[in-house]
Amino acid sequence: MPDTVSPMITDAVTQSNVKVVAEAPAMAMGSLYQTMAHSTGILFENNVAASQQQNTLAQAAANQGVMQIYSMDTMAAAGATEKIAQTGTTDQLQTLLTILEAFRPGR
Structure with missing residues (x-):
């Protein structure tokens, strides 16, 4: 069995390693952008939920006021x-x- 490896194989392995190292920053930035987009979506969802709760509280307060007004004969x-x-x-x-x-x- 020969001890030497074909230059074509070593060239292919080297190019694969370079490709992985070269793509790492782009993959990391893509992951970061995806995480930021997800976090922003959750932020807006929480904002909408808080608005809905505030509207519910405002309606309840208005309802209590009207009930007090109508309770006076x-x-x-x-x-x-x-x-x-x-x-x-x-x-x-x-x-x-x-x-x-x-x-x-x-x-």
Whole structure:
């Protein structure tokens, strides 16, 4: 068996190795561009999902506001609610009058 390898075989192996080394940067950049495109797509998908959630929250808030508006029967009920909220006014006036009388001259 001869110890020498055919020059055609060594030339073919050398060219294959050079081809692989030469294509490596292009393959790496292609992979990088593919990854960036995928990441950008996910970014936009997340943005759309966040927008949809914000719209849902806005609709829910508007719905709650309308429900509160419609829960008030009449303006009379609103006036009655305001009067009920001021129940402690006479007690406060009586306390103020008592304090003022305490400081009246001639006592």
